Amino acid sequence: MITVELPKALCSYADENSSLVLEASYKTVGEALLGLREKSPGALDRIMDEQGAVRRHVNVFVNGENIRFLDGLGTPARDGTTIVILAAVSGG
Amino acid sequence: MKTTRGRAPVKKKTRRNPTAKKTRTSSTRNQDALLLVGTMKGAFVLRSDKSRKKWRIEGPHFRGEAVYALLHDTRAGRPRTFAATNSMHWGPTLRTSNDNGATWSEPGPQTVRFPAESGRALAQIWQIAPGRATEPNVFYCGVEPAALFESRDGGESWEPNKGLLNHEHQPKWQPGGGGLCLHTIVLDPQNPRRMLVAMSTGGVYRSDDGGKSWRARNTGVRAQFLPEDQRYPEFGQCVHKVVHHPNRPGRLFLQNHWGLYRSDDWGDSWHDIANGVPSDFGFAMQMHPHDPDTVYIVPIEADTFRATPDAKLRVYRTKNAGASWEPLTRGLPQTGAYENVLRDALTADSFDSAGIYFGTRSGKLYGSRDEGATWTEIAAAFPPIVCVKTGTGGAS
Numbered sequence: 001m002i003t004v005e006l007p008k009a010l011c012s013y014a015d016e017n018s019s020l021v022l023e024a025s026y027k028t029v030g031e032a033l034l035g036l037r038e039k040s041p042g043a044l045d046r047i048m049d050e051q052g053a054v055r056r057h058v059n060v061f062v063n064g065e066n067i068r069f070l071d072g073l074g075t076p077a078r079d080g081t082t083i084v085i086l087a088a089v090s091g092g
Numbered sequence: 093m094k095t096t097r098g099r100a101p102v103k104k105k106t107r108r109n110p111t112a113k114k115t116r117t118s119s120t121r122n123q124d125a126l127l128l129v130g131t132m133k134g135a136f137v138l139r140s141d142k143s144r145k146k147w148r149i150e151g152p153h154f155r156g157e158a159v160y161a162l163l164h165d166t167r168a169g170r171p172r173t174f175a176a177t178n179s180m181h182w183g184p185t186l187r188t189s190n191d192n193g194a195t196w197s198e199p200g201p202q203t204v205r206f207p208a209e210s211g212r213a214l215a216q217i218w219q220i221a222p223g224r225a226t227e228p229n230v231f232y233c234g235v236e237p238a239a240l241f242e243s244r245d246g247g248e249s250w251e252p253n254k255g256l257l258n259h260e261h262q263p264k265w266q267p268g269g270g271g272l273c274l275h276t277i278v279l280d281p282q283n284p285r286r287m288l289v290a291m292s293t294g295g296v297y298r299s300d301d302g303g304k305s306w307r308a309r310n311t312g313v314r315a316q317f318l319p320e321d322q323r324y325p326e327f328g329q330c331v332h333k334v335v336h337h338p339n340r341p342g343r344l345f346l347q348n349h350w351g352l353y354r355s356d357d358w359g360d361s362w363h364d365i366a367n368g369v370p371s372d373f374g375f376a377m378q379m380h381p382h383d384p385d386t387v388y389i390v391p392i393e394a395d396t397f398r399a400t401p402d403a404k405l406r407v408y409r410t411k412n413a414g415a416s417w418e419p420l421t422r423g424l425p426q427t428g429a430y431e432n433v434l435r436d437a438l439t440a441d442s443f444d445s446a447g448i449y450f451g452t453r454s455g456k457l458y459g460s461r462d463e464g465a466t467w468t469e470i471a472a473a474f475p476p477i478v479c480v481k482t483g484t485g486g487a488s
Contacts, residue, residue, distance in 0.1 A: 009182065012198055042200030046182035049213035050205040057181045087181040092133055092156035 002032045003082045006043055010085065013042030029062055029083060030073030047085055057090035123484040125441060126192060127459075128173070129451055129471075130159030130479030135175055137193035138470065144447055144461050147470055153196060154187070156180075161436065163220040164192070164483025167228035171485055174231070174247060176217030184216050186233070188247055192485050204233055204241050204250045210257060212237050219436070221277040224284060234274035238265055238291040242303070253303050256289070261308065261327050265294035268330050268349065275435055276331070280358075281338045288334065288359055292349070295329035298359050309359035316350040333377040333435045337384035345387050345414065347377040347435075349395065354414045365414025370401040376438035380463070381446050385413045388420075388440070388448060388464060390433040399430035407438075407450065409464050423467035424458065431456070434478050441482040451477025 002022040011018050020039050026032040030052070036044040047058055052073075054060055060067045061084040067075045077083070127138035127147065134152030154177045161176035173189040175196065186204050187196045206212040215236040223230025233241040233250060240253040256262070256274075265272055276290035285302040288309070295310040308327035315322070315329045330349035337343070346353040346362060352372045353362040366372035371391040380386035389408050393401045400406065404426045406419040431452040441447040448460045455474040460467045 009179075013200060040200075045200075045202045045205075046179075049183065050202065050208065051211065051213045053213065055181070055183050090180045092158060092180045 001079055002026060002035070002077055004032070004036065005082060005084045006040075007086055009087065010040075010043045010046055013046065014040040025079060026077045028071075028073060029060065029067055029075045029077045029081075032077045032081070032083060033060070033073070043085075057088040059086045059088045060084070061086065125443070125447070126164055126483035126485060127449060127470075128162040128164060128175075128193060128479075128481045128483065129457060129474065129477060130162050130175070130436075130481075131451075131455070131475035131477050132158045133475035135159040135162065135177075135193075136471075136474065139192075142443065144441075144443070144459070147459075149471065150193070152475075153193070158216075158478065160478050161217050161220045161233075162479050162481045163222065163231075164481060165222045165231075166483070166485065167222060167225060168246070169228075171483070172246065173483070174220045176220060176233070178216050184214055186217060186220075186247070186250075192483070203248070204235065206239070206252060206257075210252070212239070215271060216273065218273040218275040219277055221279070224279055224281055226284075232277045234277050234289065234291075236271045236273040237267075238262075238272045238274040238294055240274055240277070240289055240303075255299065255304050255306050256297065259297075259306055261294065264328065265291065266328070268292040276334045278334055278336055278341075278344070280341050282341060286358070288344070290331040290334045290346075292332060293328055293330040295327045295331050296334060296346070296359050297327075309355075310362070311360065312362035312364075313346065313348055313353055314351045332375045335377050335379040335387065337379050340384040343384065343413070345377060345379070347374050347389055349373065352389070352414070365410070367415060368417050369408055370406075374433075375435040376433045376450065377435075378438045378440050378448065381440050381442040382444075383411070386411050386463075387414070388438060389417075390438060390450065392432055398432045400432070403427060403429050405429040405431050405452075407448070407464055407467075420460075420464040420467070422465065423460075423469075436479040436481075437477050439480045439482055442484075447482070449480050449482065451480045453477065 004020045022035045125140045125144050129136040134154045136151035138147040140147045157177040157179045163174045165172045171192050173193050175187045178184045189196045219234035221232045229246040231243045241250040243250045274291040278288040280286035288298045290296045297306040298309045299306045313329045333347045342358045344355040352366040354365045355362045374392045378388045405424040408417040410417045438450040446463045448464045451457045453476045457471040458467045459470045
């Protein structure tokens, strides 16, 4: 089971939920995020582009660590992992 | 600004140029006026009655998101408004409104998306264009990286044009300062198999077979950023905007990254028409809604100094298809005005006395109810304006 915590800006794509639970097992953060396709395709499209890359100004944290400084989307996502999505330092 | 309703100054033009055919493209009698303004921090919807004297400003919609493309369409007998928004964090989204911009959709999955095998990802939608009058559910999007998308179901779903997506020139198209964008879509209203697009940089491409294949159409268009002996290539020009009048579709006007051109043969050849302008650099270009001889531009000093020449904010107008240009200044600042007007930030409405509108990168919105003779400031301090479009309906 993987938990994905969404920022407020993306809750509207998840029936106003700020946390989504993915029941399946995944090996990596990338696989887990793609698992959002079923529960919240709108949120997924705001986190990753259509080539599966995390958008430039989106940060993905796993157990408190930014995956950019781990193995990126290849970072392991063990059962019980919490993935936190945050807006990076940027804005409009 | 004085009221100019009832004037018909364009009558003079028919005498000056007998080939010009003045026509009304759509009836706006008894219609309200709608002005859609896209900025770097959201979109504003402005409403007025047909006098266009006072505007009621709503917004910003999509707070914090850049809105580079807007479209108001009524071909299906009901209003449909599109807004291409782009969040710095969460990427681009195409939104729609069925109530003249009062409320907007919040789509789930992206509807405009590149196929996985293309290796490309949507960076921004730069243009939303309606299909022909006979195809009210057809729409086009020009996007970055340069590609054309088509919808045949009123904007619900979109497919990339494969002829352009896989064009042999595509690997050599290069981004300009704003990105590698397809920003201009021109349809032949008479020939359903012909259409033309323009991109920065890549230049002009035309299809004569319904979009299956595309040929570069840039003969005579300069690429000043290339070595001197290579300045007229087959493709690779940084074309900023192309316009035409639907009643004379084969005659095109082009604002280039250095260069002002006209084509009388659907882009097969281009000829310089920078006759009497302070600079032939610029971005914006707008056709008069009723007169195929009249075009508006806003010259910019240089690529390296993107500001109005001589610190004067001047719209230039030709009433003779580019033989000469005249500055339109009444009501516009003529001192200390270092402004820039981007490629989609100059537009016209279709009222009898055409309204001309433009927005600046400094966030000022100007309008003229008398075809450019006089101007008033509609808004003084919007966020940087990147797109201004018009429509009718929804004021009351």
